Amino acid sequence: MILAESGNATFNSCPMGNVRWMPPEAFQDGDEDDDEAKDEKPTKAWDVYSYGCIMMQVFFGNQPYAWITNVISVMGALQKGRNPFRGYQSAGIGEEIQQIAQLCLSRNREDRPLIGQITEFLWSQTNIAKTVETMLLQLPVTVTRISQAVLTKCDYPNGLDVLGAALRYKWVHESRETEVAVKILRDNANGYNDMNRISNRICREVYVRKRLRHKAILALYGITAGFGIIPGPSFVYPWMAGGSLRDYLKQEHSVLPASQKLDILLEVARGIEYLHKQDVAHGNLTGDNIFLDGSGRVRIADFSRSVILAEADSDMFNEQLPGDARYTAPEFMFTGGRTGIPKPTKEGDVYSYGCVAILVLSGKAPYWWISKESQVLSERKKKGTSPFHPTAEIDEAHLNLLQQCLSAVKSRPSIEKVLYLVLVQSFGAADLTTSVKRLNNVHQNAGGFANVHRCSLSLRDIDAVQLAVFRYQSSSRSTCVDVAVKEIFLRGDTDTLTIINRLSREIKIWLKLKHENIVPLWGVADGFGFGFLPALLSPWLENGALSGYLEREHEMLSYNEKFALLKDIAQGLQYLHSRSITHGDLSGNNVLVDKDGKASLTDFGLSALVPERISQVALKPTCCGGTAHYMPPEYLAVDDEGNASAPVFSPKSDVYSFGGIMLQVLEGKVPYHYIHNQFAVMNNISRGIKPRRPPISVVIDSDWHFMQTCWSGDMEHRPSDEDILKFVEGRTRIQS
The missing domain is CATH 3.30.200.20 (Phosphorylase Kinase; domain 1)
Structure with missing residues (x-):
């Protein structure tokens, strides 16, 4: 009977079931004014009583009231409150199990347990803990055991929910307190095979995770025990304050800028790229097992369906469970035959990534117009329906990304290509x-x-x-x-x-x-x-970088042509600085010369990499003519303890580098060309030792004095862009 519709005329008359398994209230006489007693209808408590009869029958091998052969006599025994299993011996059945069964058979329906309580009790009687422990001991990896005693519960709502529920705890470890998620396993296990399946999922998760080390992968701290309805292990992870990606987007999608959405997609793709480089296919990438920490950084979780591809034929990966119908690639759903579900592949992960991209870009889950998972599966099998409808949030560039990820298996891009496509959109x-x-x-x-x-x-x-x-x-x-x-x-x-x-x-x-x-x-x-x-x-500029151009052509260049080059560079710098842009790495290699001898600046857009490039210079001390020869001293500053400070990007730093360019153009050689070790070059710069002056026939006094002002240790005393341009234009006119 549908309880919500019990008043419907359809349910006015309930047929008599098998009397032996029916509860006492089904046969209550009651008073004439007691309508409920006159026409008792099935209830949840009724089902619990019947379930208690089934439990006892399973334990003792006899049906209720087995000693009574007449059905009318059974009804009489029920009305008198006789125990349907009186006199039976326990036959080795545990006392707790008999007690829960007897509670189910309580004459007062209010005393009967809820079905959830029965399920929890039965779980507690399984041997899954022993099964899991045995399997864990057989793994070629070890996992940290975390005692329940060092975990203190936080009074916050549950958050992480991958295989099942998670609780928020504080973990005291090495005198530090860390917020963690204790993930409690929940699954429908109905027998030995089911428990083995669950145990395998736990062991698979541990086995795969132990080889993973990446910022985009949710770390596994270890396992603990004693939580939830299963006396087996629970996973301990870092607490993800941002929650799952799906829940996060429910709250934040409408206010997230496009750049932040692309950042999320980029981080997820980086995580999958890492997995694929480790020869791991995730197998079940969804909006529910991608999480965000408190700063909004992505973490990928749930490796219970993952496969190490090189070991795909091992016992560890023999059994494969279906993934989420909204995110699973079609080749894992419509296999037919008796071969079972195919094992995860990199191509399948790319398809699932496309579905995650739908969620991120539109704020809606794949197949958002279908509410029930079973209907999603049916719709996909019958019609092959696409997981999204084009919306205003998904523009043409995004649409191209989705279509490539969701294409046929052989047409899908690699995750590296996906990363490229996301970056192109970002740029x-x-x-x-x-x-x-x-x-x-x-x-x-x-x-x-x-x-x-x-x-x-x-x-x-x-x-x-x-x-x-x-x-x-x-x-x-x-x-x-x-x-x-x-x-x-x-x-x-x-x-x-x-x-x-x-x-x-x-x-x-x-x-x-x-x-x-x-x-x-x-x-x-x-x-x-x-x-x-x-x-x-x-x-492509025919004459290439300024340094190479000067090596080839310097002796043939007139003073006017040299100062024309400097004027071009000064004009380029002035334009950049007028747009509040600092080049950050001006050198003879980042000025290009076209076939007509005109100079143009390049690579200023890569100034984001300057700290990286400084460290690269340090790795190549024998290379002459690199960035270090033009480097301003503020890039080499150290604090009181001798630690390197973060480089200070300023237009005045470009002015210092321009002084080096000017010397190179006039002399035809890079600054400090006589020093062949870049460590020594940087040491000279940090100590305020300027490049040697060439002969006066090469660099006259006014030019040398101007370079000295560009190289001032005090940034504020260096000339402005206007001063530089005025000087080089004046020298060009003089030479003319």
């Missing part, structure tokens, strides 16, 4: 991958962080780039133009997300800059060999 740059062609496999080194390739860019069907080329060079009728493709790479120990965010902000600025002495950024491309960071596309 707001044109993706020119399909229009770029390598001219050869030779590349030029561009410092400790990049290589530059000379490539050909087709201008067909690239209206925006065609317009940029037209503005940059008059001979734009060509269908192809040579470009410099700079591939960027980072050290493995960098805080990648921080670098990417800074790089993204500055590239967005670079894309907007329009000046004749600034090398334009036309777009980005993929496939140049160094990870997921997009390669940057700019016009």
